Amino acid sequence: MASNGSESTHPAGSASSADSPSPEPVRRPVIGLPTYSERTRFGHWDVDSAVLHRTYIDMTERAGGIPVLLPPTGTARQELVDRLDGLVLTGGADLDPARYGAAPHPATRGVRPDRDEFEFTLFERARAAGMPVLAVCRGLQLVNAALGGTLLQHLPDVLGHTDHSRSPGTFTVNTVRTVAGSRVAAIAGPELKAHCHHHQAIDTLAPGLTATAHAADGTIEAAEARTGPFLVGVQWHPEENAADHRLVRALVEQAATYGEERIR
DSSP states (O other): OGGGTOTTOOOSOOGGGTTSOOOOOSSOOEEEEEOEEEEEEETTEEEEEEEOOHHHHHHHHHTTOEEEEEOOOSSOOHHHHTTOSEEEEOOOSOOOGGGGTOOOOTTOOOOOHHHHHHHHHHHHHHHHHTOOEEEETHHHHHHHHHTTOOEESOHHHHHSSOTTOOSTTOOEEEEEEEOTTSHHHHHHOSEEEEEEOOSOEESSOOTTEEEEEEETTOOEEEEEESSSSOEEEESSOGGGOTTOOHHHHHHHHHHHHHHHHHTO
16 A cells, blocks of 8 residues: 555654654644543542543644544444544553463553453554554554564563663663664664663564564564554654654654545
């Protein structure tokens, strides 16, 4: 589907354009952002809520998209996918290891079956439609599992350190190197500082994906589709760097083209 950003072309953006403003598209594309289903306290209330870090919303808006929050509501309906131009698979709790054929590790925690059900079907339908997808942290892990890959369930057991997630509720800034010729390299340059908070990562890479960025310890920090519409996953959190929205801007540019072609 070359017109939506095939392997032969890269989105606009380079290492020197991190702080440049996004051009206003003719039609601002609608970008879906899956939410967390959590017990939440605000004002006088302590209730079950669908929530998401505000940084995802701000990042999408700055990059020229219209952010739309998507609560986990069972199987994702085709009617929902038909209303979106692009998708950011957001971060969050560990995937159920059964999704990639593994028994749970003692450190695998916070599994959310409702999110798994919604987002696996959401990704499947979005991919079938040729929709551009940016997958963040858990999102990359979901993409890898959905396409037939597996995960390392607790990186400290494998690496002997906690540099990818040193403490709860904080991000560790690590240096990530991209693979020359990849989409990620075209967007973010050969090296970047990545805001990380993950204790899991890709183990067996899914067929059809290529590892396109690594941490110094060899951990896969990005993967992307070898062919077809825009599909880029990063293990870090680009929404946490307000000065650099190149990745989501690349998604929004692809989503604008996808949306314009979809409504013709």
